[in-house]
Amino acid sequence: MRIIVAGGKTGGHIFPALSIIKELRKIKGNISVFFIGSGSKIERMLLEGEPVVYEKINVYPIMGMGLKAIKSFLYLPLSLFDALEKVKRIKPDCILGMGGYSSGPVIIAGWLRGVPTFIHEQNYVPGFTNRILKFFVRKVFYSFRESGRFFGRKGIYTGNPVREEFFEVRGEVSDYFTILIFGGSQGSSILNSSFVRTLPMISEKIDNLRIFHSTGEADYEKVLEEYKRYNFVWEVKPFFNNMWDYFAKADLIVSRAGASTIFEILSSGKASILVPFAKSAGSHQLRNAMELKKKGVAEVILEKELSEVKLASKILELFQDRKKLKEMGERAKDLVERDASLRIAQSILKEIKENV
Incomplete structure (x- = not known):
């Protein structure tokens, strides 16, 4: 099994992703994981030594950037092209977006190529990226029970993945x-x-x-x-x-x-x-x-x-x-839900069983 995980920029996206990857490996054994992020220093530091292949996508934030958002919008087609190349080359069985602007082009690229896509929403109110991406995914996993109203039938309450320690x-x-x-x-x-x-x-x-x-x-x-x-x-x-x-x-x-x-x-x-x-x-x-x-x-x-x-x-x-x-x-x-990572891993595998 091959999976792309997209997100990053902060430990808040990376640590939950690693918890889910750990549960997937418990169930499926030796899976190949490709983590696509923004190329930030913190991403490289936190993923160092982890059994994942790390790749950077050229993408820039939009929300809260003022006039700089114009540059970000203009760059979106190049970001999508970059993501499409990566998805075509890696040939993943599924893609999981963990939030943040770097997950956007990767999820859309997966949807365009017919790859099963999923996102996880950590916050009480969904962010800009995930409010758009919910239309391009099979399921949305969310952390706060009250957040289900934003996702309709696609939503699955799982809690937020937290490292077991x-x-x-x-x-x-x-x-x-x-x-x-x-x-x-x-x-x-x-x-x-x-x-x-x-x-x-x-x-x-x-x-x-x-x-x-x-x-x-x-x-x-x-x-x-x-x-x-x-x-x-x-x-x-x-x-x-x-x-x-x-x-x-x-x-x-x-x-x-x-x-x-x-x-x-x-x-x-x-x-x-x-x-x-x-x-x-x-x-x-x-x-x-x-x-x-x-x-x-x-x-x-x-x-x-x-x-x-x-x-x-x-x-x-x-x-x-x-x-x-x-x-x-x-x-x-x-x-908190102690088994949040397991719930997400099992839901992903249930959705893609015909592809694995």
Whole structure:
């Protein structure tokens, strides 16, 4: 069996894809996987060592790009031609789009060549690309139960694929109050800078403070210098490998609200403070975060309202109310489907059984 997986640009698309690929291999054995992405550095880093063939497609984003979107539209025919060449050469049994603009031309190229196509929608409200691609696929797998209204009979509720290690997270027994902060696989400058400014306030009130801070590459040196002024226990890195190990140590997580991030938090049974990215396409991070707040598993601070005082106040409130912190974490696990990757793998194989 040969499969093309399209998507990327962030770990939020890549990690769920790898979880689905893992389940497909459990069922079908040695399958050939071709991952087609945008050619970004983060894609290459996260896929390094994975048993997939990585290829780049020349495509550019449209949503949120202003005048640059004109160039992206003009480039679409070339992107489609590039995708058609790849699909013709690879001869896949199916194509799975994981979201992001790089999946668009690949899914349409597969549809034009009669290849069974599928997409996965991670967010509470579908993004621009998937709202178009739903007309070119056999099935749409979606993560939030409430999102089914967007997809009609093509939709299949599966939950969001999460790496198994996050479900195995067990809280560390420790004397520390531990905060894990990260802004997604690429980091967040506004979250980094705001959190660093909370350090004098929270370190004064929390004697047993411990912080793990994943900064992204761009802010690493600057943030590291700030931490060197403090004597509490901390670890600062551009990116944490085996992130589930840090989830296990955390009492509270402060992060953005990308779909993969929030489902990893939920799967781990952790309380969180979410700061949704204000410029996310279609405000999908805001909608993801507000859904979690409504269900009582996360606190939310809007980016336009973010300040060191407000963030420190939220952190200290949860530090002082351990009962609420624990209840948030316990409710979180009820909102995830542990077998999401398996459901998607089985659905794909059921749809293409005549072709495999």
